[in-house]
Amino acid sequence: MLIEVLTRLLMTCLTLLCLQNSGAQAQDPADLCFHRPGGIAILDHPRRAIISNESSGTITFVPLADVNLAAATQSSKLAESLLDVAAVPGNQQVLVATANPSAVLRVDVKGDSAVVTARYPLGSVPTRIAVTQSGRFAVVSSMWAKSIDIICLSEYAYSTPGKQKDSVQRINLPFAPREVLPLDNDFAVVFDGFGGEFAVVNLNSETATEKTDTLNTSSPILFFNRFQGHHIGGVFFDESSDEILITHQILSRTAQTSRGDLHWGTLMQNVVRRLPRSSLLHHDTNFDETGSVIMVGSIGRGAADLAGIVVADRTIVTASSGTNQLIAAATSDSASKAIQTGTFPDRIARISDSMIIVTNKLDNTVQVFRSDLRQMVRQFGRPPQSLTDKQLGERAFFDASLSHDGWMSCASCHVHGHTPDLKADTKGDGHYGAPKRIPSLLGVYQTAPFGWIGNQPTLEQQLRQTLTTTMHGDSLDRARPENTAETTDEYLATHIKRLANYLGTLDVTEAHTGRVGDGALKAAGHALSAGQSLFNSAGCRKCHDPDLYYTSPVRVDVGVEDEWGNREFNPPSLRHLHLRRAFFHDGRFTSLEELLEKHPQPAAELTSEQRTLLIDFLLRRGTDHR
Numbered sequence: 001m002l003i004e005v006l007t008r009l010l011m012t013c014l015t016l017l018c019l020q021n022s023g024a025q026a027q028d029p030a031d032l033c034f035h036r037p038g039g040i041a042i043l044d045h046p047r048r049a050i051i052s053n054e055s056s057g058t059i060t061f062v063p064l065a066d067v068n069l070a071a072a073t074q075s076s077k078l079a080e081s082l083l084d085v086a087a088v089p090g091n092q093q094v095l096v097a098t099a100n101p102s103a104v105l106r107v108d109v110k111g112d113s114a115v116v117t118a119r120y121p122l123g124s125v126p127t128r129i130a131v132t133q134s135g136r137f138a139v140v141s142s143m144w145a146k147s148i149d150i151i152c153l154s155e156y157a158y159s160t161p162g163k164q165k166d167s168v169q170r171i172n173l174p175f176a177p178r179e180v181l182p183l184d185n186d187f188a189v190v191f192d193g194f195g196g197e198f199a200v201v202n203l204n205s206e207t208a209t210e211k212t213d214t215l216n217t218s219s220p221i222l223f224f225n226r227f228q229g230h231h232i233g234g235v236f237f238d239e240s241s242d243e244i245l246i247t248h249q250i251l252s253r254t255a256q257t258s259r260g261d262l263h264w265g266t267l268m269q270n271v272v273r274r275l276p277r278s279s280l281l282h283h284d285t286n287f288d289e290t291g292s293v294i295m296v297g298s299i300g301r302g303a304a305d306l307a308g309i310v311v312a313d314r315t316i317v318t319a320s321s322g323t324n325q326l327i328a329a330a331t332s333d334s335a336s337k338a339i340q341t342g343t344f345p346d347r348i349a350r351i352s353d354s355m356i357i358v359t360n361k362l363d364n365t366v367q368v369f370r371s372d373l374r375q376m377v378r379q380f381g382r383p384p385q386s387l388t389d390k391q392l393g394e395r396a397f398f399d400a401s402l403s404h405d406g407w408m409s410c411a412s413c414h415v416h417g418h419t420p421d422l423k424a425d426t427k428g429d430g431h432y433g434a435p436k437r438i439p440s441l442l443g444v445y446q447t448a449p450f451g452w453i454g455n456q457p458t459l460e461q462q463l464r465q466t467l468t469t470t471m472h473g474d475s476l477d478r479a480r481p482e483n484t485a486e487t488t489d490e491y492l493a494t495h496i497k498r499l500a501n502y503l504g505t506l507d508v509t510e511a512h513t514g515r516v517g518d519g520a521l522k523a524a525g526h527a528l529s530a531g532q533s534l535f536n537s538a539g540c541r542k543c544h545d546p547d548l549y550y551t552s553p554v555r556v557d558v559g560v561e562d563e564w565g566n567r568e569f570n571p572p573s574l575r576h577l578h579l580r581r582a583f584f585h586d587g588r589f590t591s592l593e594e595l596l597e598k599h600p601q602p603a604a605e606l607t608s609e610q611r612t613l614l615i616d617f618l619l620r621r622g623t624d625h626r
Helices: 002-020 155-159 259-263 277-281 389-397 459-470 475-479 488-503 526-537 592-598 608-621
Strands: 025-027 037-043 048-053 058-063 072-077 081-088 093-099 103-110 113-121 128-131 137-142 147-152 168-172 177-183 187-192 197-202 221-226 230-238 243-251 268-276 292-296 306-312 315-320 325-328 337-340 345-350 355-360 365-370 376-380
Touching (some): 037 093, 037 345, 037 355, 048 081, 048 093, 058 081, 072 113, 093 128, 128 177, 177 230, 187 230, 243 277, 243 306, 268 277, 268 315, 292 315, 315 345, 325 345, 389 488, 459 488, 592 608
Parallel strands (some): 037 081, 230 306, 306 345
Antiparallel strands (some): 037 048, 058 072, 081 093, 093 103, 103 113, 137 147, 147 168, 197 221, 243 268, 268 292, 315 325, 325 337, 345 355, 355 365, 365 376
16 A cells, blocks of 8 residues: 555656646747657557657657648657657557666656656666567667666556666677667567677567577577678668568778779668568578668769668668668669658658658758658758857768768768778778778877878868768869859868867767776776776887877887788777777777787787786776766
């Protein structure tokens, strides 16, 4: 009886708190104010879309019964930032992933109000959230923390005070998860945010697994697998074909960043991968030989950075966030079609077989299109009248028009500002034929000089070289407004300045990763202090100076030559090492253990125990952002 009274009291307080901050107002669709719209959840009775707003911490109701007539409504503020939203099947509830504090909120949608009824705390900033078809579990990915959280949505855990925290199970992964796709029988697939890895997760160890009797069901992670590719932008389960659809990119292992290889689409491919759902439940499947791949884009008409994807009216529709288009992927029985959207179309949801809805993250609009892409039906919100230098730089970073024919953007290689740790054959060292690992851009503005051979003294000079010799941005001249007094070179310099300003904001904090930085080293105990002492005594700081963000301004002979005889390279920063999967200029080492054991010029001979202490220190201290 006492528990029931406390439960009702807690729910009443949460409801009153939400209503106190409410103030939902019906607005004209064109005037509705979105703030970096992100996730989409579709609810029935009445049918509408719930859009999460990253910057304002609000959710917006977009009517779907008749988008030509109804007004839209913006709800109250739920948190400082809403990063994603997912519907709970069977009722008028959504789950929203929040930052500051990091949590998942369970929200009842009543009319045009949003009532928080439960809070599930997380240990790091979430990235994506998905709910299983049964409504029993939610899966939250935390890309920068390399972990997922499994939330049990049972009525007992939901309604009992104090149980929400206990119903969250955290699982660490060897890769950085982003997209999450729930399957039937309470399984889910979690996809790498940078490379082509994925994990199949059993959310309920008591679930019958007659189809997976060869798998290890004692652990939530059934198995890992991968396919060739990187930059996974969207996933979708097509019930009609029983296939999993995945949008991603493939960087050629042999092509060069020459104008010719870029023009013919051989350097960077943007694809939709189709995999039979049943194949995901077999750990020994070779996914490079299973299913099929649809190439998106054509010569003279690239389709960079594919993101969200749906199937409507038997048509595969995906968003090209780099070219600001929705594209119907061409198959054997359909032709490719495209239609322009707002800036950076990211997430797509199916309203019906005839209509789809898309969020345009960088211009604060939401649009409804016919699924055959013949026309836009309605736009909600309008682009901002003015943009800051940071916002202009962000747009440039994701803008594929800065490359020849729109095949790639800066984000195609530097995924989410970081790296897939693949090699690209650029002219960064003055030659083709010596591919180098793609470096991370997190905190890059602090690590001059730039380039693997340190031949660019400023970030602006490095960006100019990239735009002209890697991306071959000849479209800049065509994009230059006719009424501007700037020359083409001045127009290029303007973009470079904006890009440099934006790159200066890229970093990952301790809140994102859930790890400790220098400020917490002392509190973390003797082991970390011992690792720090080893770092100093073994001579690591000679090349990776802590006072210079764990790098140095001079080139260092690393004991190996590249294909052109270079032995001296620019030491990379050691920050955010837990996000890295390859090391050295050519990615020859795939773990810190291997690097310390086989370094061609080790600063000191270390025992196995000392290597463990040093690695533990490097992984923890790599999150310091000063």
